[in-house]
Each structure stands twice: as C-alpha cells, then as structure tokens.
Amino acid sequence: MATIKDVAREAGLAVGTVSRVLNNRGYISESARVKVREAMDKLDYQPNEMARSLQKKHSNMIGVIVPRIEHPYFAKLISCLEEAAYEQGNRLLLLNSKGIRDREHEYMELCRRNRVQGIILCNGNLDLERSGDINIPVVTIERKMEGGDASIECNNFEGGVLAAEHLIEKGCRRLLHIRGLADINMPADQRGEGFETACLQHGIKPEIIHAPLLEYQLENPEDFFKNSMDRIKESDGVFLSDDLLAVRLMHACWTAGIRIPEDLKVVGFDDVHFSSYVTPSLTTIRQPLREMAGEAIRLAGLLNRKEPVPKNTVFPVKLIARESSS
C-alpha cells in the first residue's frame, strides 16, 4: 500500500509538505494541496492510522465495554455511541464483557494496549480497586464507579416517580413494582425508590417483587412469573425496572388470562426498540440515550485532553404513554 513518501514523490513535493497538507498545519499553498490530493487519489493512498497513533501516542478509538450486546437496551446504546463517535471523528472498539469480571478487566487492559482515547463502561460489575491505576479516561453510563472519571446516568428516581403518577392517574390503586436484582448497587435501583416514594405520597403502599437477573435477563422467566402470579393478579398497575421484564410480564399475563391494559396496566423503563411495536405497545420511561451517548463520547475526548469535566451528569427522562397503560 502506498505510503506518504510515495505520495510525496508522485506530487513532486517533500514528505513534510504532504504531512502538512494532511494535518492542515503551517503554510500550504493551494497548488500544493491540489497536487497532494491528486497524488493521493492516483495512488489510492490511505494514511496508516497505526503509524499516526504511534506517533500521536493515542489512537482515534474509544473502547466500549458492555455486558451484553444483544440486549435491546445495550444495542440501542451502542448504536447511539457509534453515531456520536462518528460525529466526533472517533471509532468504536466494541467489547462484550458478558458480565464476566475477568473478561471485563481483560478488556480494560486491552483498551490500554490499544491506547484508546477513552473507555465507556456500561453497567457491568468491575470492582473499583483493580482498575484504579488505569491512566485512560473512564466514563461510565448508568453505573456507579468510584474509580471512574465521569459518570452519566438518567434521572432514574424521577422515572420511578413518573411511572407511579401515571399509573395512579390512570386509576390504578393496587400498585406493584417488579425490579431486577443486580449484584451491586446500581443507579437503576433508584427507579424503585422513586416509584415507592411517589406511591407513598399518594397514600399507596406498593407491593415489591425482586426478580433474580442473570446477565440482565430473568434467569427462569416461567418459574418466576408462575411464583409471582398471585401477587400480580392482586394488583391493577405494575411498574417494571426495564422493558425486557415488562414484555415478559405481558406474555405471562396473556398466558394467565390477565388482560392488559384492562385488568392490569403496565409501565416499563428504557424505551427500547421493540417497546413501540410489541403487543400491546409498551408504556415506558424513555432515557435520552442519544444525548447520553453523545455526552459520554464528548467527555471522553475532553478528559483525554486533560480538560475538566463534570463528575456526574444526570439526564431527564420522559414518560411515553402507549397501549399497555391506556
């Protein structure tokens, strides 16, 4: 493949001049620009990013570590991150930790080996002390981590409040909250807190069911709903901590003959891809993922340039009313 020297020779210019054209630095005449561009086209030249990164001491990549690519929430998040990275001239090095601690740690080191500009860490389980000495900016999304440089989350508490108020407004009085049980303290736990708080303010004491999750999914959906069905039947409005859980509940209700929304109104959280087209379509709390992803990438860039950034940014959420609570 052609190198910058080939381009210089072809254009009849010095290597330094070509480099200045490429990086738009110093004095360059229009004629030089044209000559370089023509030579590049003729030789089908693409600058070697490896060499550039080596010289610049960092690549143009951003490492993204998620626990599950296929999960619709993460799929959406990755999509937003890719778009944001593209806009800011960065690339995504996508790494799937599968919630495996060792894998997550291994991927952090891999990011260092590749001299990424920053690491976006989504949820996951990484313990703090092991990654304390990483000298690459770490931005977390929807996850607490003391070792991180910046964290981004949505207003989970407010989301719970919105869900409660919506259900109450729709006439529900026997409220239930089903929350996924993660192994460490996550910002998402605040969803339930907000829900409870709002319920109590309206004089309602909600039921709460903890659902054991494995890699962000129910371990055994059939058993879980079978065991919980009595309590579900006693309620007329339920808020689930994520849309995946909500859709599974709706399926269990369909099987059990509980009609949604007539018998039971359902509100989820996240507003993932399928939420708008499942049957019935799902009322949910939407996280502004596009904005959150954009901010994460932006902060990673700022941190890379040693500029100060806010330690924690909270984005507003919005209730999207659909059929499941109409």
Next chain:
Amino acid sequence: MATIKDVAREAGLAVGTVSRVLNNRGYISESARVKVREAMDKLDYQPNEMARSLQKKHSNMIGVIVPRIEHPYFAKLISCLEEAAYEQGNRLLLLNSKGIRDREHEYMELCRRNRVQGIILCNGNLDLERSGDINIPVVTIERKMEGGDASIECNNFEGGVLAAEHLIEKGCRRLLHIRGLADINMPADQRGEGFETACLQHGIKPEIIHAPLLEYQLENPEDFFKNSMDRIKESDGVFLSDDLLAVRLMHACWTAGIRIPEDLKVVGFDDVHFSSYVTPSLTTIRQPLREMAGEAIRLAGLLNRKEPVPKNTVFPVKLIARESSS
C-alpha cells in the same frame, strides 16, 4: 506508560529477549520468562498495539460494517461476531453504515486506514465496482457481492420451504407471504422463493405482499397494515421475511381483532432476541448466527494469510415452533 525497554531494564535482560518472551519465539529459558513476567507486572506494562501493528503491517482488528446496530438481527449478529473474534484473538471495529452508501464506502476506507485484518460486511448496499481494488479481505454475510472474497449465508430457500410446510401441516390452506422489499438483490429474497415453491408443490398458490422497507424497517407500519388488512384477513397462515415484520403484523392483527394463532398462524424469520418472549411467542426460522459469525471471522483470518477459502458457504436453518403457529 512503560515501554519494552523499561521492562528489559527492570528484568535485567535485553529488549530482544523480552520481545521473544512476548511473542514466544526462539530460545527462552524459564527463568527469563519469569523475570520478564515479574517486570511486566511491576511496571504494569501493556505492549503498545499501535507499534506492533505498524511493524506487523496489520492490526488485530476486524472491521464490521452493519446497516443498523439497533435492529435485533444485527445486534445478535454483532454479538456473535464479537464472541468469535474474541476466541480468535481479534477485536471488533464496529461501524454503522445506516444504509448510507457514502458512509459505507467511507467506512471501507477507514478500515484500510486502520489496516484491519478483514472486513465483515453485513447486508448493506455497497456497489461492487467502487470497492473492487480494496486489498483487504472482505467477507459478506447474507449479501451478494461480486467484489467480496467470501460470502456466508443461511439456506434462505430452505427456510421458506420449512415455513410453508409447517403452516400447511398446521392446517393452513390460504397462505400469504409478506416480504420486505430491499433495493438490491439479496440472498434473503430466496426466502419467498422457497415458500412459493413449497406451496405450489402442495397445490397452494400463495398470496404475496411486498412491504416497502427503509433501513430494514417498515417505512410506515400503520398504513402498510391498514392497506393490507383485507388480504391478511383472507388468509389463515402467513410467512414473513423477518421477525420484525412478523411482530408488527401480530400487533396489527391484535388491533384488528384477528386472533393469533386461532385465526391466523404466523411464521417469521431470523429468531431474534425477542422472538421467544413476545406475545404470542413467534414461530420462526432460525439462522445459526453463532456458527455463521464464527466462520466469517475464521475466513477473514485465513484470507489475511492468503490461504484459500470457500467462495460461498451456506448454513442450514431450523424451524423453531412456538405459540404463533400452534
């Protein structure tokens, strides 16, 4: 960050020896190995992959270009690709073309700039001639491309046949096929061919509706199903060219009071994440994505080493019977 020289100094060895330990090449004593490992740990050394890639003339990355990350089919595919890449020591450079021709082409060049080992091209629209002179292996998945070095697909035709036979076996006689209309000739078109062929063999002439797609999704679902509802009502079994389409059909049927599976049996294609838990759960044709992804990564590696590979590999499909056709 520590360099190989620092490690050599710390271990009291020469740079060459350290390099040989790192790359497991030539003669190395156990004591040298230990000393190097200890020095690496002490200095928290991570080899600079940029420097390595520059020297080796290719990175350890594989570029993956998809038209939509968030689409559940691609999310699953990306997940499988990441896993396969991990197993073979490669990383994923994830690029979302959004079906935009220029973006896809831009991303191909970006892959060249990053000296990726290979490019996995999923569906998408890239025209052939523009990428003919790419000197990086290109493996396509579910997509025809003359310029590609290898293509991988599932047995789409057979999938259509399985769908038809399943519906007929379940007692359906008024069969319908709704297919997404892509702008170029894709392997997925064979799904409909297989369906038709099998129907005709059983003496049934299926109805066919073409659904206009935009970026692998219905442009206007409400209008589409409103306009098609009469023909849908006349049938008792429908095969859709993908699960996303199938779920939207099920929603439209729910709205229109058509019961699934009692009034209409539904079969989709792909077996994406939600297919097993939507209401009702969706009978579908499963592509062996894990195997297809593994093969794609494997072929990219072989091609990179100039080894011969099969030009086209077709994987078997399997019908997964669920509630929507029971």
Next chain:
DNA sequence: CTGAATATGATAATCGATTGACATACCATT
C-alpha cells in the same frame, strides 16, 4: 530595496515494538 510573510525542501529524531545478523556464552554429548 529591504524586511517580513509565505511556501517548501532537506534532514533527522521520534513513537514502541519486531526482527535479523552476529557474537558470546554455557552446557551436554561424543
């Protein structure tokens, strides 16, 4: 006409690792 601004060339160092050539040891065998 002179000095400043503009434009480019030539050259070399640098980023961090790989690799090969060559030299030099220390062991075992035979």
Next chain:
DNA sequence: AATGGTATGTCAATCGATTATCATATTCAG
C-alpha cells in the same frame, strides 16, 4: 577437546507517519 544445541546480548534497520530545525526561495508591502 571438539561439536552442537541452548540462551542471551548488542546493534541496527524497519514499519509509516509527525514534527522540529534549518535553509532557501519567492512574493509583497512599505
């Protein structure tokens, strides 16, 4: 004692770009 395998050191080139320095040449304004 000679031979050959094992283990390592030294040194230098290389990958492809960036960047700084210094030199040179042109152009233009005052």
